[in-house]
Amino acid sequence: MESEAKWESVLGARYCRGSPLLYILSEKNKTLIWRQLWIWLAEAEKELGLTQVTEEAIIEMKNAKESIDWSELRAEERKLKHDVMAHNHVYGRLCPSAAGIIHLGATSCYVQDNADCIVIRDAVHYLLNRMAIVLSRIGDFAEKTKSEVTVGRTHYQAASLTTVGKRACIWAQDLLISFKELERFGSEQRFRGIKGATGTQDSFMTLFDGDEEKVERLDNLVTAKAGFTRRFAISGQTYTRQQDVLLVNALASFAAAAKKICMDIRVLQAMGELWEPFEESQIGSSAMPYKKNPMKSERVCSLARQLITLPQTALNTMAEQGLERTLDDSAVRRMMIAEGLLNTNAILLILQNIVEGLTVRSSNVSKHVQEEMPFLALEKALMYLCQDGVDRQKAHSIIRTTALEAKEKGNVSLEEMLSHSFYDEVRDRVFALASTPLVFAGRCVTQTDTFLANELLPSISPYLKKKDDEKVQLDV
Amino acid sequence: MESEAKWESVLGARYCRGSPLLYILSEKNKTLIWRQLWIWLAEAEKELGLTQVTEEAIIEMKNAKESIDWSELRAEERKLKHDVMAHNHVYGRLCPSAAGIIHLGATSCYVQDNADCIVIRDAVHYLLNRMAIVLSRIGDFAEKTKSEVTVGRTHYQAASLTTVGKRACIWAQDLLISFKELERFGSEQRFRGIKGATGTQDSFMTLFDGDEEKVERLDNLVTAKAGFTRRFAISGQTYTRQQDVLLVNALASFAAAAKKICMDIRVLQAMGELWEPFEESQIGSSAMPYKKNPMKSERVCSLARQLITLPQTALNTMAEQGLERTLDDSAVRRMMIAEGLLNTNAILLILQNIVEGLTVRSSNVSKHVQEEMPFLALEKALMYLCQDGVDRQKAHSIIRTTALEAKEKGNVSLEEMLSHSFYDEVRDRVFALASTPLVFAGRCVTQTDTFLANELLPSISPYLKKKDDEKVQLDV
Amino acid sequence: MESEAKWESVLGARYCRGSPLLYILSEKNKTLIWRQLWIWLAEAEKELGLTQVTEEAIIEMKNAKESIDWSELRAEERKLKHDVMAHNHVYGRLCPSAAGIIHLGATSCYVQDNADCIVIRDAVHYLLNRMAIVLSRIGDFAEKTKSEVTVGRTHYQAASLTTVGKRACIWAQDLLISFKELERFGSEQRFRGIKGATGTQDSFMTLFDGDEEKVERLDNLVTAKAGFTRRFAISGQTYTRQQDVLLVNALASFAAAAKKICMDIRVLQAMGELWEPFEESQIGSSAMPYKKNPMKSERVCSLARQLITLPQTALNTMAEQGLERTLDDSAVRRMMIAEGLLNTNAILLILQNIVEGLTVRSSNVSKHVQEEMPFLALEKALMYLCQDGVDRQKAHSIIRTTALEAKEKGNVSLEEMLSHSFYDEVRDRVFALASTPLVFAGRCVTQTDTFLANELLPSISPYLKKKDDEKVQLDV
Amino acid sequence: MESEAKWESVLGARYCRGSPLLYILSEKNKTLIWRQLWIWLAEAEKELGLTQVTEEAIIEMKNAKESIDWSELRAEERKLKHDVMAHNHVYGRLCPSAAGIIHLGATSCYVQDNADCIVIRDAVHYLLNRMAIVLSRIGDFAEKTKSEVTVGRTHYQAASLTTVGKRACIWAQDLLISFKELERFGSEQRFRGIKGATGTQDSFMTLFDGDEEKVERLDNLVTAKAGFTRRFAISGQTYTRQQDVLLVNALASFAAAAKKICMDIRVLQAMGELWEPFEESQIGSSAMPYKKNPMKSERVCSLARQLITLPQTALNTMAEQGLERTLDDSAVRRMMIAEGLLNTNAILLILQNIVEGLTVRSSNVSKHVQEEMPFLALEKALMYLCQDGVDRQKAHSIIRTTALEAKEKGNVSLEEMLSHSFYDEVRDRVFALASTPLVFAGRCVTQTDTFLANELLPSISPYLKKKDDEKVQLDV
Structure with missing residues (x-):
């Protein structure tokens, strides 16, 4: 068939x-x-x-x-x-x-659990390498765009300016936290070892006529042969399912970070500021031929939604393992562990492809900056007024009125907004700034430089290899 | 490969x-x-x-x-x-x-969503049939054991007597609720129909030169050809993912019921009162050859744990579908719907196999009844004392002391317990009852009869067919 | 203190x-x-x-x-x-x-469980009334805006036109599904009644000297006094926690619908097409005085996120109730049920306030329609070309190229796009349509009328009362 | 009111x-x-x-x-x-x-987020102290009972012997993993610091006339005043909600460990081997005065079930924070963080009370050991036979038949079981062992000693203070 x-x-x-x-x-x-x-x-x-x-x-x-x-x-x-x-x-x-x-x-758990340890170790090792590549790609993107000023957005509404690259550092930092969680899992993962039916090592004590030292050596020998440096001192029949909880938590935190990044990309694509890669022959819609949809970012969000539920399974499996062991874990671990690792892999592949082809639509980005500039300049006015000793609450209140009236009216210039005498003392200073958007973006460049140099690169460089320059192509 | x-x-x-x-x-x-x-x-x-x-x-x-x-x-x-x-x-x-x-x-959703409707309908139809068989098996078991008195257990501690069959009715009722939820889903499920790219049917209006009545007929015609009687009046690009929520909720409620039943069986097997089927050549443990483990019931609990998490995926997918449609649903529905239906299928197969081979270990059951009888008789004493006008709180307090002292001492007979003059008026009545355990089980037989006749059978009989007598054999 | x-x-x-x-x-x-x-x-x-x-x-x-x-x-x-x-x-x-x-x-469960039944019934009754009001408000909004053409959005990208009111029908339909789930819960909810310590009614059999008919009447009498028409035939010590699952599922499905609606509003507010109510003295941001944030819609999404997790608690509580009863349900039901009902209440209050003050920013809405019109007209061209017998795939492919080139170039007029001779036969027909956006919105008006008249109003009108005209004011 | x-x-x-x-x-x-x-x-x-x-x-x-x-x-x-x-x-x-x-x-987030950091730090510090006390109590219990042989249980069925104290080490190890996760959270938690509206520190750059070094010092100064050594280098408006994910993951892993422990206690109480503390005037059941229910352990399981769902809320909140910040986090964090910390506190109080009053019912424990001894001796026979060169599979198969026949028959002595000539060579050795149960418990004593000395005590001793000798009294 x-x-x-x-x-x-x-x-x-x-x-x-x-x-x-x-x-x-x-x-x-x-x-x-x-x-x-x-x-x-x-x-x-x-x-x-x-x-x-x-x-x-x-x-x-x-x-x-x-x-x-x-x-x-x-x-x-x-x-x-x-x-x-x-x-x-x-x-x-x-x-x-x-x-x-x-x-x-x-x-049974001698082979089952120890094999799981080995499989998980190897899979985690592979995923860490892929995750490092994705982080490296985001780092490159951040480096390239660290000075490209863009409208910051809080509540999905225009807010103080930031830069495209600084925003990418937010993404990188979130991913990096998950990367370090997974890396820590990898380095602290323990082998189950030689423990016997209820964890007492009794059958081995019988085999070795009660020689505890030999049983201890046996445990150490097999652990070393399997390539592990740490093993559990205490177990029932299985290694504690807390270890699975730690693994799945790291994967789910990664999924959450990936979903946040890709939702950001989708919103920015909706606003015309960013495009995920769209391939030559790709079709956006069977009905609407003009469509260019962020379907890759959407797919990441979709996959991540499932991965995010896995800790429920891991935690409940841990909680329901009875006494020296019940089989509560068996079938569910066969699904949870494999699917958690694969789903992570799937997201990483798409994410890498997205970041490798991410296009900033600079003309739209700067158009939006210009549109918001008068309102952003008002924020500067607030600071200057405070510097000059005007009461902060009072200033906030007047500026709020100026701004909301302008929003209501639409298309009001900075000149018009600042025409009231309240702004006399600060007007010139504000005008002077309004032509240099990067001045409105605070310490974005420095923050990006510092983060990349001090946090991102030292964390991922041990994982990067020559051949990691290859780009990901997606099949579907 | x-x-x-x-x-x-x-x-x-x-x-x-x-x-x-x-x-x-x-x-x-x-x-x-x-x-x-x-x-x-x-x-x-x-x-x-x-x-x-x-x-x-x-x-x-x-x-x-x-x-x-x-x-x-x-x-x-x-x-x-x-x-x-x-x-x-x-x-x-x-x-x-x-x-x-x-x-x-x-x-695209014309084929994608409508095909999903058809696949889900056919799968649900198959599962309802299997679920009806399982319910019928539990009904048979309840009928057969409705008079077999057993120790009721609250807090996993001995409590007032019940019967094995009445307890099976609790299982059947829980499953029946899920069965009816799934049946209702099946009968209320709506087809997506002919809606166009954003649900406005605009492209069909163009095709039919603005003739609304023809577009309406087109929608009805295709719906009928696909074998559906209900379709959505309103949609974006897809049918609303609320419909998926309803499906997955029914499956998850079934999983919860199955898990409760199988956890009960596992506890009863631990107490020696019930055995799930254990096959001729089955091996309980690779290390402990004497083991007879309830591994089938444990597997149900394990599978159910995963199925129970699916509503998270369904609800969040519903919540995150933006405007006329985002692709938030795509990848995750490919996993969630198929795996939800398959997992339900897996649990039903095992559950049927378990119930078909469930063995009441009557000697242990009645031994436990005898051990608890003195304490249960005290409960009767409480009722008789109240009937005779003794203050309920006072009686409760004295009986509690009698009972806890006996528990502490262990192996105290009913005669000894009731030796205090406080029990003079009721002692004979209590002794008279203590030899007829079924009297302690209240209305279990009637409850079972009534439930099977009035609730269970009318619900499942439309689904049962001749060939449903075949028993399930498990592969693994 | x-x-x-x-x-x-x-x-x-x-x-x-x-x-x-x-x-x-x-x-x-x-x-x-x-x-x-x-x-x-x-x-x-x-x-x-x-x-x-x-x-x-x-x-x-x-x-x-x-x-x-x-x-x-x-x-x-x-x-x-x-x-x-x-x-x-x-x-x-x-x-x-x-x-x-x-x-x-x-x-104990005689008072505990039956009181819970009463409390839940009364709370659900209150919530149904509030939910009907919200639905009525959305209905009013849909009626008012059913002909206001707007850009449909799939993948958050511009898609075929729809109307503001038709989109509100998608919201109403999702809520209505949850409303009907909750209503069904209300009408099918069963009283626990008179069941005794392990559900056998044994103590009442003792009280009434084994007269089953009197015990049955007692159960019926108390059920009627409590105002219930349905009660459980089978129970352990408690009513089955499947009933809680049904309640919580209905609430969580409501939360998902509310979250979808409010996320839509937030995205539309980001695009400048819709404003949630913003109060006279409301402050958008302590740092950015010009901000007008959709904080009410955001709050709904935030509250809903918690409510959506409740089925996990309900399902696991159901699954873990052992035999005739364990106390697995006690503490968690004290939290889950109250918080589920209150959270629903909180969301309903905010949602009503939002819908009551929802402002369509029509100038932006129609500006966006004009911007997309050339691309939408291409969709019509596709239909006309097919009508004229041009191969659909071929037409789709050429139109796709025309559109993507225009997107790349930016600001291309319909005239320019259709200048190629491929469009000769359909050009005039397409131009004729492009001035009447409503023609592009298919059957939105009829769909809205039909849905409101046939589905929404018949469902909610039994719940609406005079005083329900009052608007909601929010405290925080 | x-x-x-x-x-x-x-x-x-x-x-x-x-x-x-x-x-x-x-x-x-x-x-x-x-x-x-x-x-x-x-x-x-x-x-x-x-x-x-x-x-x-x-x-x-x-x-x-x-x-x-x-x-x-x-x-x-x-x-x-x-x-x-x-x-x-x-x-x-x-x-x-x-x-x-x-x-x-x-x-706003300057006060909101930084205050949250401080509140969380103080709460975590308090909880770590309480958790250390609970761990210390379990350690004492393990030390006291490390040589008390008991029937190990896998699948809730009798399995190779272990000791009560070794089993308590499984509990302690699971809790210790969560303790270390929470401790790590505490030591790695970062302050949000001085970041401004979109994380660019722009307003402070304005205040300090573009002097980056001063802004950096301002951030460091406030961080130090608040008592933190680490702060985020990168942020949007808020600190990344990944930090909340890490917190909630640690709490949920604790809940899972606590639930496992208390479910074990409940099962052991059902088997008569262990009693959680039952107070002088405590009432077990309003209907059944003889009841002694593990209601405290049940309450822990109930509370834990809710706590275990929190990562869903934390992960989704992280995933749905848009761009520089949306308010998706606001309402839900007000619930999630406080309730997560309080629920942890509640469980810790009950758990401490339970462990402080845990009673091993030694007579039942050793009775069960005697009942299982013949079967356990067969496990030794398997080992000896293998040592003597009998094929392991063949030995396993014969022993399995011997054991299952005896189980079926009930009450078969070891003498009877080993009467077949197959056991001739090993019979004496097996008899010799059967009188010394501790020999069947492998390395339990050493494992306990080693774990307490090398893993448990070094981890918790920095947290233990004099006054921690006080026992917990529960109010309800």
């Missing part, structure tokens, strides 16, 4: 096409990691003196590692209703001298 | 294997419905006198309908970044005389 | 100041309803022949009903850690002849 | 009675902090040479700081619809020589 005749998740089929995460999160990769974990366990047990683990068994395991018969696996699981035992049996048949010692002393 | 080397959603790959929903929600089904919608539109336009739509074009469209070239479609979409236009172009190439009139007057 | 020195919820202290809901949801109202429920129970028990309930006791209960000593109540609860028993004891002291029969046969 | 006649949030009225947080989060504290911030601003501006700020003005401001007329404030806000300006005006009337310079150069 053609694969199109069966539902597929759009995360795989549309939004992450070609991503390495699809393999990292696959059944195949999981199977190989499970087998590798069994090999590491056997090796470590042998190293520590367990004679029932033979060199021959280990060699057999290594040789058979890549040989996977999917239909046999599925049949076995259908029979046993237990995926780890199914894999165990099938692998055992492939390496008969190891059959008796595969999984020796272990409980 | 083997499909196992690429991530697949477990909803398709594990929990809904073989479900008809996988086809209903597939790209293929969507493509066929889009083409059918184009055919219906052309037919209706022709019927209403549009001469540019020829009989030949319609015949060509019908003949080409099933011929789908997926790689051509994907290439086209990669170019246009617009899935409806990609399909439009590819279909047009298949039927050259229709190419000029496919989609005539329509906007 | 001044009350400002202690945290108060802003729902009470700011956003619902003066609302009748504050009393309906108060401790005092709850206390009076509990006592009334005890009176109704005593009356009904007496009517059905329970001789221990005397006329004197009932009279005492009625006389003492309004006399509440709060500090005594708090001290009693501190001692007992059980609020119903505390109230029971205190009320008993006030009416000594009733002390022995207050709460006779009942469990 | 009595305060009981008006709705009050139960967080203030019931669950946090007497907590210092009620003052920290009050209007009064906010007002005083706003005024203090205005004083710091004036002082710093004066220090840096702004001559319009006089010593006299600052003295007046300091003298008037504590004088608050609430009704004047409310009237002013009703007029202006702007709370900061209302406070500004009222404060200005109290100190006429300062009226003109209060808020000089600032925007």
